[in-house]
Every structure is written in structure tokens, then in C-alpha cells.
Amino acid sequence: MLHKCMFSGSGGQGSALMAKMVCLGAIKEGLKVVMTQTYGIEQRGGDSTAFVIVSDEPIGSPIVENDADIAVALSQSIYGNCFEGVVPGGTLFTNTSIVEEPGDAEGFEQVLLPVSDTAVELGTVRCANMVMLGAVLGKTGLLKLETVEEVVRESFGAKKPKLVDLNIEALRTGFAAVK
Amino acid sequence: MENLSSKYGKTLNLDKLTSYCPGCGHGIVTRLVGEAIEELGVMERTIAVVGIGCGGFSHHYMDIDAIEATHGRSPSFAVGYKLAMPENIVFTYAGDGDTCAIGLGDLMHAANKGMPITTIMVNNTVFGMTGGQMSPTTLEGQVTATSVKGRDISSQGYPLLVPEMMQSMAGVKYLARESVDSPKAIRKAKKSIRKAFECQVKGLGYAFVEVIVPCPTGLKMRVKDSYERCANEMTDYFKPQVFKDETEQGDVA
Amino acid sequence: MTQETLFLKNTETFAESLARCGVKYHFAYPITPATDVMKRMAVILPQYGGQMMQMESELAVSSALAGAACTGKLAATSSSGPGLTLMHEAIGFMCAAELPCIVFDSMRVGPGDGDILGAQSDYYVVTRGGGHGDYHTIVLAPSSGQEIADIMPHGVRLAYKYRAPVLFVLDGVSAQTTESTTLPAYNDYSAEFDTSEWAFTGTKDHAKRALITGSYTHQDGYEMNEMLRAKYEVIRNNEQMWEQEQVEDAELVVAAFGIHGRMCRDMVAKMRAEGRKVGFIRPITLWPFPDNAFEALPESVKNILVVEMNHGQMVDDVRLAVNGRVPVHFMGKTGGDQPMHTLAEMITEANRILGE
Numbered sequence: 001m002l003h004k005c006m007f008s009g010s011g012g013q014g015s016a017l018m019a020k021m022v023c024l025g026a027i028k029e030g031l032k033v034v035m036t037q038t039y040g041i042e043q044r045g046g047d048s049t050a051f052v053i054v055s056d057e058p059i060g061s062p063i064v065e066n067d068a069d070i071a072v073a074l075s076q077s078i079y080g081n082c083f084e085g086v087v088p089g090g091t092l093f094t095n096t097s098i099v100e101e102p103g104d105a106e107g108f109e110q111v112l113l114p115v116s117d118t119a120v121e122l123g124t125v126r127c128a129n130m131v132m133l134g135a136v137l138g139k140t141g142l143l144k145l146e147t148v149e150e151v152v153r154e155s156f157g158a159k160k161p162k163l164v165d166l167n168i169e170a171l172r173t174g175f176a177a178v179k
Numbered sequence: 180m181e182n183l184s185s186k187y188g189k190t191l192n193l194d195k196l197t198s199y200c201p202g203c204g205h206g207i208v209t210r211l212v213g214e215a216i217e218e219l220g221v222m223e224r225t226i227a228v229v230g231i232g233c234g235g236f237s238h239h240y241m242d243i244d245a246i247e248a249t250h251g252r253s254p255s256f257a258v259g260y261k262l263a264m265p266e267n268i269v270f271t272y273a274g275d276g277d278t279c280a281i282g283l284g285d286l287m288h289a290a291n292k293g294m295p296i297t298t299i300m301v302n303n304t305v306f307g308m309t310g311g312q313m314s315p316t317t318l319e320g321q322v323t324a325t326s327v328k329g330r331d332i333s334s335q336g337y338p339l340l341v342p343e344m345m346q347s348m349a350g351v352k353y354l355a356r357e358s359v360d361s362p363k364a365i366r367k368a369k370k371s372i373r374k375a376f377e378c379q380v381k382g383l384g385y386a387f388v389e390v391i392v393p394c395p396t397g398l399k400m401r402v403k404d405s406y407e408r409c410a411n412e413m414t415d416y417f418k419p420q421v422f423k424d425e426t427e428q429g430d431v432a
Numbered sequence: 433m434t435q436e437t438l439f440l441k442n443t444e445t446f447a448e449s450l451a452r453c454g455v456k457y458h459f460a461y462p463i464t465p466a467t468d469v470m471k472r473m474a475v476i477l478p479q480y481g482g483q484m485m486q487m488e489s490e491l492a493v494s495s496a497l498a499g500a501a502c503t504g505k506l507a508a509t510s511s512s513g514p515g516l517t518l519m520h521e522a523i524g525f526m527c528a529a530e531l532p533c534i535v536f537d538s539m540r541v542g543p544g545d546g547d548i549l550g551a552q553s554d555y556y557v558v559t560r561g562g563g564h565g566d567y568h569t570i571v572l573a574p575s576s577g578q579e580i581a582d583i584m585p586h587g588v589r590l591a592y593k594y595r596a597p598v599l600f601v602l603d604g605v606s607a608q609t610t611e612s613t614t615l616p617a618y619n620d621y622s623a624e625f626d627t628s629e630w631a632f633t634g635t636k637d638h639a640k641r642a643l644i645t646g647s648y649t650h651q652d653g654y655e656m657n658e659m660l661r662a663k664y665e666v667i668r669n670n671e672q673m674w675e676q677e678q679v680e681d682a683e684l685v686v687a688a689f690g691i692h693g694r695m696c697r698d699m700v701a702k703m704r705a706e707g708r709k710v711g712f713i714r715p716i717t718l719w720p721f722p723d724n725a726f727e728a729l730p731e732s733v734k735n736i737l738v739v740e741m742n743h744g745q746m747v748d749d750v751r752l753a754v755n756g757r758v759p760v761h762f763m764g765k766t767g768g769d770q771p772m773h774t775l776a777e778m779i780t781e782a783n784r785i786l787g788e
Contacts, residue, residue, distance in 0.1 A: 020439075023439050023610070023612070024439055026612065027437055027438075027439055027612045031612075032611070032612050033439070033611060033612045034609060034610070034611040034612075035439075035609070035610040035611065036605075036608075036609050036610075037608060058576075058578070059576075059611070060694055060695060060696075060697035060698035060701070061691075061694060061695040061697075061698045061699075061775050062576075062606075062609050062611070062694065063691075063695070063774070063775065065774045065775055222635065223634050223635050223636040224634040224636065225634065226502075226632060226634065228499070231646070238642060239642075242635060242639075242640045243635055243640060244632045244633065244635055244640060244641045244642070245632075245640075245641075245642040245643065246499070246502050246632055246642075246643040247642065247643060247644050247645065247646060248495065248498075248499075249495065249498075249521055249522060249525050252491065252492070252495035252498075252521075252522070255487065255491070255492040255495035255496045256495050256498055256499035256502070257499060258485070258487075258492075258496045258499065259457070259459060259485075259495065259496030259497055259498065259499030259500035259501075259502075259507070260499035260500060260502055260503060261499075262457055262483060262485055262496070262500060263456070263457050263499075263500040263505045263507065264503045264505070264633065267634055284488065284489065284491075284492070285488075285491070285492055285495065288487070288488040288492060
């Protein structure tokens with residue numbers, strides 16, 4: 001089992017938090033995980049990409065080189081990079097609330113979800129990342145939904161208990177949307 | 180020759196032939212340091228961290244563990260040592276070149292940290308071991324091998340007043356400048372050096388004593404003249420005094 | 433502390449591994465990309481009864497480290513290129529003085545102030561001593577967080593066995609990578625060694641000891657260097673470490689350390705799947721360099737490709753080790769938005785060499 005992921009968004013959208021949730025969940029499931037910071041163009045303009053590799057074996061190269069089998073684009077400005085970064089056979093998750101004209105995927109699958117709108121309906125746009133993460137889990141089986149829910153409880157539980165229910169609801173909504 | 184060890188106790192090792200030049204002030208200061216350690220009964224847990232230059236010889240005349248540090252870094256060595264072994268008494272001993280030329284930064288930060296460490300700076304206004312070059316404490320107009328027309332204050336600055344630089348540091352608990360130009364001055368120096376060690380034994384904080392000494396070889400002077408210079412020109416500028424004495428507090432250690 | 437798996441930056445893993453293997457005192461000065469080590473040490477060392485002490489410069493750092501090492505207790509420091517340059521004064525001193533300690537260099541782009549991006553540009557300076565005089569330090573180059581944790585006990589033992597500084601080097605990209613790592617349970621590995629034979633702890637239970645690295649007679653300097661020569665010979669003969677895979681029938685062997693060494697595993701797997709006879713050697717000790725790995729290469733090996741995040745440093749040691757028997761090729765870069773060659777570029781170059 002080996003998944004290479006890229007989680008991209010603009011400042012404040014929480015793409016790095018998505019990546020961290022995946023990493024902590026992977027450890028809970030006894031998997032190996034590596035996260036690298038962004039280099040190059042992604043660093044600029046408030047955009048950020050977190051690259052995560054999850055495997056059940058020791059991980060070789062920690063670098064994701066345009067060969068992500070799971071890519072997430074939360075914002076328009078980062079969409080092109082994600083579109084280019086998906087490996088044939090991979091899946092691109094696009095936030096259609098913001099990306100107005102998604103490209104035509106060739107050789108890979110594209111999941112179109114208006115996660116920002118969904119998040120607003122749930123109470124705040126800030127949980128759009130968790131809606132999308134739920135969708136990633138539902139579509140790819142990267143990790144179990146329950147595992148990530150546990151990570152959410154542990155991460156927010158102590159300091160921000162109010163956020164736990166909201167984020168779990170967001171995860172479940174995204175998960176259900178692709179089932 | 181009569182062996183004087185029994186008269187001075189165990190710390191000073193008087194069996195060893197001295198490497199100090201005839202008339203050198205280091206011999207007096209080394210003895211005073213040895214006496215302070217002996218009187219305080221801390222010889223077995225005292226470590227000398229010595230600098231490069233003639234001051235580096237000093238530990239050979241004391242039966243205590245010693246570290247010959249890199250040039251100027253003995254205060255930093257002492258900080259690391261004291262952190263790892265706070266129960267031991269650590270002192271640094273070096274000349275003006277080691278202490279306030281290459282090692283001024285290490286010295287000031289060690290002093291400012293205020294850890295219980297003792298520093299003895301032996302100031303003879305010249306680099307002695309390398310043959311009499313200008314040091315930061317060389318007096319205005321003083322001729323040396325590298326200030327052949329005398330120290331020019333317009334480009335070389337004024338002689339550095341080291342304890343004065345430490346006066347505002349709250350972590351420095353004992354701060355003095357002494358001289359060895361006369362028996363009376365030596366008695367005062369003995370008292371200050373002892374207090375500087377006591378300060379550490381009590382765990383109070385950093386202690387610093389500068390001692391003004393002659394270097395007849397480096398200054399190319401007769402011994403008698405070098406002591407007169409010490410009593411006059413040198414101590415006119417480097418005025419002996421106790422800047423700060425906060426040792427009369429209870430034990431912290 | 434018990435064994436546990438955490439999600440940590442590799443700089444943090446380094447700090448945790450130091451503390452869990454017995455380091456009580458850490459001296460450092462802030463510098464990117466190594467600062468996370470001292471930050472973590474400041475938090476965790478008090479839990480082990482130790483302390484992180486921030487110094488005013490790397491000169492003071494390495495001097496304080498030497499002072500602490502004189503007591504026989506385990507101390508460490510962490511820095512990056514410009515800081516390491518300043519530290520070499522006391523690192524050389526500690527080699528001459530035979531003092532054990534651990535030094536970590538999170539390598540960045542040089543020379544001068546360079547760039548804070550990761551690099552492998554300190555290979556020369558760490559493997560050739562670094563300061564004046566005839567000396568070496570043992571250099572360990574782990575390539576992942578797990579390897580940092582796994583090799584730390586060995587690093588501490590080497591420092592005490594040979595009474596010498598042990599350097600860890602990691603390119604800044606690996607240093608800043610965050611990954612799952614299983615940290616060891618606490619065990620002070622330095623406690624396996626009796627330091628009472630040499631440590632400068634006061635004359636209570638031994639006759640006067642003086643730590644002297646300067647020569648009082650010319651014979652002193654000669655004898656110190658002969659002692660070091662003999663010690664380094666033993667280390668060269670006994671302490672080479674490397675990882676190798678699929679070298680047995682390889683036509684091309686890729687040699688790389690650190691992150692490129694880690695990438696070699698994927699490279700070889702991909703190229704083998706395409707029927708290419710490629711293997712790799714990943715030096716784990718940079719000094720002593722694993723000459724034995726290269727001397728034992730099978731006849732099948734027609735070319736060697738060295739990949740580094742610099743303009744060609746370790747490649748010299750590979751050439752010395754093979755001594756002209758096999759052509760040695762090099763690819764490397766340092767700095768830029770992507771401060772190293774990609775896996776795709778490495779495979780392209782390997783295929784080009786195989787096709788010649």
C-alpha cells in the first residue's frame with residue numbers, strides 16, 4: 001500500500017491541517033508517513049501545498065514529484081499545479097465553490113465538490129477542508145473515517161471542544177457525498 | 180634548596196621549577212590563587228581553566244585538575260563545565276591578551292550569565308609570551324613590538340577598562356582591580372582573590388578580579404623599574420579598587 | 433520515557449534521540465535549519481534533569497561543549513554550515529583533547545551566508561577534519577527520522593569508545609521533513625563507559641590531571657599526532673557503515689548519502705522493474721568512508737553514478753575508493769527552488785549512462 005498525496009489551498013483554507021490529520025491518522029493505523037514542505041512556486045502568493053506519502057512499508061524518496069495519486073485543490077490559484085501533479089490513474093479533488101472552470105481530466109479521475117458551499121451550510125466556511133478530507137477518505141480508502149474522527153477528537157478536544165462536533169460532521173458529510 | 184610546600188599547604192606545588200621570567204607578576208598572583216583555594220579547603224574539587232599565554236603555565240604550580248582552553252575561550256569552557264558539574268569550583272586564569280582581546284566576548288557573556296565562576300585576569304599591558312606586542316590594555320603612547328611609535332589612541336583606542344565594563348551586570352557579585360606593586364597592594368590583592376573564590380563557594384554568582392602586574396621581559400625593563408611603573412603609570416590609569424562586593428550574603432549553594 | 437511512535441520534524445527527532453540516549457547538556461545558537469533542535473531541547477531536557485543553554489555565538493557554543501565534555505558527561509550541540517565553521521575551533525580541540533560529544537550539522541547552501549535551503553555542501557568540511565591539523569571526526573549521515581533514532585545509541589557509543597566528537601550530518605531538506613518515527617525508550621548509553629579514568633573532575637580520587645593539547649616540547653606534538661594516527665587507523669578498519677542493495681549483478685551502481693541515498697531505493701526499484709541492472713550504495717559513515725563497499729564491487733559493475741546536493745564532494749572519495757577501476761560519473765546541484773535533483777532526473781541520467 002502506497003499513496004502519494006498533495007493537499008493544496010490558499011492561506012487560511014487549512015490544507016496543511018488536512019495533511020496533518022492524515023499523518024496522525026496514518027500513525028494510528030500503524031502506517032509509515034512522511035510530510036514535506038513546499039518548494040518553488042507553491043510557496044508564493046499565500047498558496048501552500050503539503051505533500052504526504054503514506055505506506056505500510058518504510059518510505060524511500062520523501063518527495064512527491066508530480067506523481068500524486070491523491071491531489072486536493074481547494075483554491076483557484078493552486079488548481080493548475082494540482083491538475084499537473086496527478087499521476088495517471090490518480091484522483092483530483094476539486095473545490096468547485098472556488099474553482100469555476102475545472103479542466104477536463106484525461107487519464108485520471110476528477111471529483112468535483114462545492115466543499116466551501118457545503119461548509120457554509122454546516123455553519124462555517126472554515127470546515128471546507130474537513131468536508132474535502134471526508135470525500136478523500138470515502139473515495140480512496142486512504143484511511144478509515146473512524147481513525148480520522150479520533151484524530152479530530154484528540155486534536156481539538158482539549159482546547160476547542162466545540163469544534164469537534166462540527167469537524168466530525170464535516171468529515172461525515174464529505175464522506176457521504178462520494179458514497 | 181629548602182622545600183616550601185609544607186609552609187604553603189597542599190595546593191601549591193613548589194617542587195616544580197617555575198617557567199615565569201624573573202620578576203614576573205604571575206608568580207605572585209598564582210601563589211595568591213593557590214592560597215585562596217587552600218584556605219577555603221576546596222582544592223580537591225577545584226578546576227583551573229587557563230588561557231593561552233604565560234597565564235597558561237599557572238596550573239603547573241597547583242596540584243589541581245586543569246584544562247588548557249583554546250585562546251580566549253576559557254570563560255565559555257568554564258560555563259559548560261559549571262553547568263555539567265555545579266558542585267565543583269571553576270576558575271579561569273589568563274592574561275590581558277587572552278581575556279580581553281580574543282576572549283572579550285566570551286568573558287562578558289560569561290560574566291553576564293552570572294553563573295558562580297571566578298575569573299582572574301592578569302594585566303601586564305602587553306602580550307608577554309609572543310614577545311611584547313600591543314594588547315588592548317597597552318597604555319597610551321606605550322611602545323611595544325607592534326606599536327613602535329607608541330599606542331596611538333586615534334586608531335588603537337584607549338586602554339580597555341575591563342571591570343568597569345562589568346559594573347552594571349547584576350550577575351557579577353564580586354568585582355575588583357588589584358595590583359602587586361607593593362607588599363601592601365599584595366595583601367589587598369590576596370583578600371580580593373579569596374573573596375572571588377568565596378563568592379563561588381557560596382554559590383552567589385560571577386566574580387572577577389583584574390590584577391595589575393609587571394612584565395619586565397615583555398616591556399624590556401629592569402625588574403625594579405617594572406615595579407615602579409606598576410606602582411605609578413599603570414595604577415594611575417588602572418585604578419585599584421573594589422567595584423562591587425556582594426559576598427556578605429547567606430549561602431546560595 | 434518509553435518507546436513511542438510520534439509524528440515529528442527530523443530536527444525534533446534528533447533532539448528526542450539525543451535526550452533519550454543520555455545527553456543532559458545541549459549548547460546552541462539559533463540558525464536555520466537547525467533551530468528546531470535547540471527549541472525542542474529547551475523543552476525536554478529539564479524532564480531528564482538536564483538543560484539547554486543558549487550561548488552568544490557558535491564559538492562560545494563549542495567551547496562550552498568542550499568544557500562540559502571535560503567532566504565526562506554527555507553533551508551535544510546543533511547547528512548549520514556558518515555555525516559549524518565557527519565551531520571548528522573547539523571541535524579540533526576536542527579531537528586533540530580526546531573529548532566525547534555529539535555535534536549535529538543540518539546542512540544548508542553555502543559558502544558564506546549562502547541560503548537557508550537544504551544542501552549537502554559540508555561534506556568536505558566534515559570529512560576532512562574541518563579545522564587546522566591532522567584530525568578527523570567520525571561522521572554519521574542518517575537518511576530518515578527513523579534512522580536518526582536507530583543510530584543514535586551507536587553514535588553515543590562511538591563518541592565514548594574513541595573519546596572523540598561524533599558528527600551527525602543531515603541535508604536541511606531531510607532535517608525539515610516531518611515523518612512518523614519510533615523513538616527509543618530512555619537509556620543513557622554513555623553510562624556504559626567508565627570516564628573516571630580520564631575525566632577532569634577534581635583531585636579527590638586521582639592525582640592531578642591536566643588537559644593539554646599544546647606542545648611543551650616538540651616530542652609532545654609528535655606523540656599526540658601519532659596517537660591520533662593510530663586511533664584513526666582503528667576507526668577506519670572497524671567503523672565503516674553503509675547500506676547497499678542489488679549490487680551483486682549490477683551494471684550501474686548509484687552512490688549517494690542522505691536524502692539522495694534514500695531516493696536510490698525507489699530509483700533502483702523502478703529501474704529494476706524495467707529490466708535495468710542497477711544497484712545502490714548508501715554510505716552511512718561519511719568518515720570513515722566505506723571504502724570496503726567499493727573495493728568489493730563485482731566485475732559486473734561498469735559504471736558508478738554519484739548523486740549529491742552539491743557540486744561534487746563525496747564523488748572524490750568514491751573515485752579514491754575505486755582507484756580508476758570503474759568510471760565514476762557525477763550529478764549534483766545546490767540551491768534553487770528545488771535544491772536537488774529529482775528522482776526522474778536521476779533515472780534519466782542513469783539510463784543515459786547505461787545506454788553509452
